[in-house]
Amino acid sequence: MTEKRLKHPSKKMNLGIKIFLIITVVMVLCTVCTAFVWSQYEAPQIMGAEVPADASDNTIERITRKWFEEWSDGHEGWKVPPSYRLKNTEIINLDSLADGYIEVHYRARISWWSQKAVQNLELISTDTRNVYEGQWVLKWQEEDGLWKITEVMSPVQYQIQSPEFQEEINNPQTAHFSYDSSKKDAPFVKDGVLYVTYDGGINFIEVPDGYEQVLKTPNETYNEYLPDGSCLVTSSLTAFAGFSGGKTKLIYSTDEGKSWQESIIYEGGYYANTFLSKTDNFCYVTFAVDRTGGSDYYGTFRSSDLAVWESVSLPDPLFSNASCVCWTDDNTGYYAGSSDSYYMTKDAGKSYEMYSLPHDNDIIASLGYNPYDCMESIYQEEGITYMVVGQGDDGDYARNGTLLKALFKSEDGIHFSFVNEIEDKTSEAG
Numbered sequence: 001m002t003e004k005r006l007k008h009p010s011k012k013m014n015l016g017i018k019i020f021l022i023i024t025v026v027m028v029l030c031t032v033c034t035a036f037v038w039s040q041y042e043a044p045q046i047m048g049a050e051v052p053a054d055a056s057d058n059t060i061e062r063i064t065r066k067w068f069e070e071w072s073d074g075h076e077g078w079k080v081p082p083s084y085r086l087k088n089t090e091i092i093n094l095d096s097l098a099d100g101y102i103e104v105h106y107r108a109r110i111s112w113w114s115q116k117a118v119q120n121l122e123l124i125s126t127d128t129r130n131v132y133e134g135q136w137v138l139k140w141q142e143e144d145g146l147w148k149i150t151e152v153m154s155p156v157q158y159q160i161q162s163p164e165f166q167e168e169i170n171n172p173q174t175a176h177f178s179y180d181s182s183k184k185d186a187p188f189v190k191d192g193v194l195y196v197t198y199d200g201g202i203n204f205i206e207v208p209d210g211y212e213q214v215l216k217t218p219n220e221t222y223n224e225y226l227p228d229g230s231c232l233v234t235s236s237l238t239a240f241a242g243f244s245g246g247k248t249k250l251i252y253s254t255d256e257g258k259s260w261q262e263s264i265i266y267e268g269g270y271y272a273n274t275f276l277s278k279t280d281n282f283c284y285v286t287f288a289v290d291r292t293g294g295s296d297y298y299g300t301f302r303s304s305d306l307a308v309w310e311s312v313s314l315p316d317p318l319f320s321n322a323s324c325v326c327w328t329d330d331n332t333g334y335y336a337g338s339s340d341s342y343y344m345t346k347d348a349g350k351s352y353e354m355y356s357l358p359h360d361n362d363i364i365a366s367l368g369y370n371p372y373d374c375m376e377s378i379y380q381e382e383g384i385t386y387m388v389v390g391q392g393d394d395g396d397y398a399r400n401g402t403l404l405k406a407l408f409k410s411e412d413g414i415h416f417s418f419v420n421e422i423e424d425k426t427s428e429a430g
Contacts, residue, residue: 038081043120044074046136051147060102060140061094063147068104075121083116097137103155104136122154174222180425185233187240189215189224194240196233198256205257213242213251217271225426228377228388229326232276232283241265241274241287248287252306265301265309272296275325277333284312284333286325295320300333300349315343315352323392326378328385332413336375338392344414357389358408358416371397372406385413390424399423 123132137158139151194210239252248269272288288296300312336342374392408416
């Protein structure tokens with residue numbers, strides 16, 4: 001009997017390891033080579049790009065299409081890093097502008113692993129997956145038989161530099177608002193003058209230099225809209241926060257506008273949303289004391305004699321972008337910012353608690369969302385605290401073309417219940 005010899009299993013294992021090592025080495029070499037090729041890549045430049053003039057067709061459109069083909073080729077293929085790679089491109093529209101400018105609108109398709117290209121090439125998303133669009137405004141100049149790109153910008157930048165836009169900046173437009181006759185005591189602006197009235201608009205009294213100090217913005221325009229809570233107009237105290245000479249002042253009258261005085265509150269301050277409240281013993285003024293990175297940071301000051309002012313502790317030392325600040329008595333204050341919550345103090349600012357803005361379940365059920373997410377004002381009538389919650393700058397919930405707000409009330413100043421929807425009666429005047 002012959003003995004059958006079996007192949008040793010270790011030989012098969014050794015062969016498998018060799019194959020694996022070979023594949024690994026090949027992959028590493030491919031990765032290294034690819035990385036080296038990508039490291040040598042230079043993205044096609046737009047600024048300074050040149051196209052030879054052509055006597056047969058020397059139009060800006062022909063020059064732009066020729067350049068765009070070369071630019072697109074420089075972003076396609078495996079030699080291009082994914083962070084700059086495009087699968088294919090096409091021009092959607094070319095719009096010739098004045099003085100050698102042309103607007104280019106193009107579409108590009110990218111691979112799912114090339115998402116970094118969206119940022120690097122400043123592409124704009126579309127409704128189609130992995131398809132994006134891009135836009136430039138280019139300026140071409142011809143010299144010595146070559147057309148050269150001398151300026152590159154976005155369409156918005158081109159519009160900003162246009163003479164029409166510059167003229168609009170140099171001659172800023174101010175929105176004018178109609179007088180709200182539903183308010184007996186209210187401010188009113190007309191023909192560059194700030195007025196107050198105490199009899200429902202029968203007589204108007206000028207606030208001296210009020211238009212310049214109260215309504216002038218940092219960009220030399222005027223904001224004539226004075227929302228509820230931004231000033232006080234009562235027979236015992238009429239007051240506005242004014243900004244001039246690098247100082248924040250209280251411009252006030254205690255005799256229904258027969259005489260006016262000024263009191264310096266703060267050495268500094270910035271024009272932004274302002275809030276004034278009068279309690280039994282104090283006048284409170286809240287305004288922006290610092291401005292950083294596009295945000296306004298607020299401070300609150302109070303005075304018992306309108307001469308000496310003291311700071312009040314805030315719910316957050318960097319309380320920013322306030323939408324409503326109101327003190328209903330010497331101990332109770334409300335602070336709301338750009339969120340759907342607000343702070344409340346019951347001990348004159350020693351401590352604060354955060355609350356969610358009230359809402360109405362029926363409105364949410366009807367619309368599928370809550371449109372009211374920005375506190376606009378707090379006031380008291382006959383011992384009841386009322387809160388008005390609006391829609392913020394992006395609100396569009398309206399009835400008969402008029403934006404709506406929500407009115408809530410509370411007996412204890414803490415727990416609010418829905419009253420009804422109210423119309424925003426603010427309207428621009430011609």
